[in-house]
Amino acid sequence: MNKQDMRVLKTKSSLQQALLTLLKTIPLEKIKITEICREANINRGTFYLHYTTVEDVFHDFFQEVILDLQTSYDEPYKYTIPFEIAKINPKSIQIFHHIKRHQSFYEIVFSKNTNKSYYYMLFDQIRLNVGRDYKPNQISDVSKEYIVGYQANAIIGLVIVWYENGFNETPEEMSRKLHKIVRALHTIDSP
Amino acid sequence: MNKQDMRVLKTKSSLQQALLTLLKTIPLEKIKITEICREANINRGTFYLHYTTVEDVFHDFFQEVILDLQTSYDEPYKYTIPFEIAKINPKSIQIFHHIKRHQSFYEIVFSKNTNKSYYYMLFDQIRLNVGRDYKPNQISDVSKEYIVGYQANAIIGLVIVWYENGFNETPEEMSRKLHKIVRALHTIDSP
DNA sequence: CTTATTAATGAACAGATGTTCAATAACTAA
DNA sequence: TTAGTTATTGAACATCTGTTCATTAATAAG
The missing domain is CATH 1.10.357 (Tetracycline Repressor; domain 2)
Known part of the structure; x- marks a missing residue:
């Protein structure tokens, strides 16, 4: 998980952007990991490589x-x-x-x-x-x-x-x- | 769900007692509904009849x-x-x-x-x-x-x-x- | 004690979680 | 440009959630 790696930056910012998008319509505590990944087009396994919770x-x-x-x-x-x-x-x-x-x-x-x-x-x-x-x-x-x-x-x-x-x-x-x-x-x- | 009914009182107090027992070893946010029900010998469906979350x-x-x-x-x-x-x-x-x-x-x-x-x-x-x-x-x-x-x-x-x-x-x-x-x-x- | 009521059960379901793995793709440094 | 590293993928798995349903059992009221 090299923090310089462009792939990591891209994945993280995709997930963050997806969260912001979802937050406009869904309260934080109701947003599922699955949903962020779907929105961000990121594999769910990849999510757990960087984060553990929403x-x-x-x-x-x-x-x-x-x-x-x-x-x-x-x-x-x-x-x-x-x-x-x-x-x-x-x-x-x-x-x-x-x-x-x-x-x-x-x-x-x-x-x-x-x-x-x-x-x-x-x-x-x-x-x-x-x-x-x-x-x-x-x-x-x-x-x-x-x-x-x-x-x-x-x-x-x-x-x-x-x-x-x-x-x-x-x-x-x-x-x-x-x-x-x-x-x-x-x-x-x-x- | 009559609040007078002995069955209801018994179920609720079983679940409450089970929570207290679990709290001695597990932090609240890590206690699963499944685990409380197991501890209390209460059916998981019954849990949802009275509560929605731990x-x-x-x-x-x-x-x-x-x-x-x-x-x-x-x-x-x-x-x-x-x-x-x-x-x-x-x-x-x-x-x-x-x-x-x-x-x-x-x-x-x-x-x-x-x-x-x-x-x-x-x-x-x-x-x-x-x-x-x-x-x-x-x-x-x-x-x-x-x-x-x-x-x-x-x-x-x-x-x-x-x-x-x-x-x-x-x-x-x-x-x-x-x-x-x-x-x-x-x-x-x-x- | 009997009966009508209703709580509890067990089984089943789709969806979410948390984790692992080999295969593949993307990146960095040389 | 190439070689080596490593992030990402997709698939699979056991477990948990939230919900429904017919069946069974306990209860309250007459």
């Missing part, structure tokens, strides 16, 4: 989406160093633009029928970035990883509600919400 | 777990009304005790290979309770559902990190962490 093929795509997420997240850093989410211009929170851009992918990510691997890929990437903003000893006796996990999944919670509402709000509106919540949690109700 | 059987169990979650969540309310998470005694945050009690279930819930339906059941239940603590106009221009989604999923974020660490910390320690984070987010960094 989701494996989807995984390849998702890598690119995650790359775009990182680019989006890096955006505001270009202008604000150090990064403090509570003080930044909400317009520069680009994650919601990224999600809206890949809406059809994220509908799969948040669908209750697909497994959690894509959710965790998203979670990990956001944790990476939230961790970058972390200031040591922010909260005494609570380790960084828990605070980061808390904050990263909170953002995803916002996105899940957005997803449940059919992604109706604009990305700008969502950025504003996040900005307001984070600011509020830092300012209201102080003793 | 996960359907698991679902029945999970209902009971969610019930226990609600009971745990209700605990502190008995003593503190109105409920304010930032001011409550961390010992009375019972959710982590609940999860530790059902650790083997939650290992399935958070496994990256199972689908998101159990995650969402947990999320919904926590949202229900976070929503109960909600004070109107907490954050202007951000609707309740988004704030609740944010906070509920944040708590789950904490649990995911706990899960990743093999549930090593005690429930008391986790309650303390949540308490500290919530308090900190309400008190530090105020202008």
